[in-house]
Amino acid sequence: MTRDLSSREWQSFRQHLTDMRTERPHLNQERIAEGVGVQKQTISKYEQGRSVPDLLIFVALCRYFEVDPNTILGWDDAGPQRLDARTQTLIKRYLELPENWQLTVSNLVTELRSDLSRVKREGHG
Structure with missing residues (x-):
């Protein structure tokens, strides 16, 4: 079962993201955005x-900064609050794909999300 992330975990993510950017003088939000496709x-x-x-964007950010997903969420590697096994497997498989396949997967997810949003707006979902 996938667990929801707490506000503490997202606060840790926000802080780590900001810190990783500001610790590298050559980086700005625009360069990061270009690097992860947002x-x-x-x-x-x-x-x-x-x-x-x-x-997918979370994984792209971790990959861009070469940081472990557990670290960016403020989870201790030895602690119980690690990504569940299914999520870890999905991330590992995604990262093993050739870049062009990763792009295909990302585009597919974006299209599906857009379709889902449209269906919800139209009151069909």
Whole structure:
């Protein structure tokens, strides 16, 4: 079963994201956004706590900064609050895909999310 993340975990994510960016003088929100395939405003919203990334963007951010997902969420590697086995397996499989397949998966998820939002707006879901 997947567990929901607490506000403490997302606060840790926000802080780590901001720290990782500001510790590297050559980085800004725009460069990070380009590196993970989102808009600059999206990175800003993550840092401000106004939005949280979906799984694919979260993985892309971890990969971009070369940081373990458990670390960016403030979880102790020895502690019980690690990503569940299914989520870890999905992340591992995604990262093992060739880049062009990763892009295909990301595009598919984006299209599905857009379709779902449209269906909900139209009152069919």
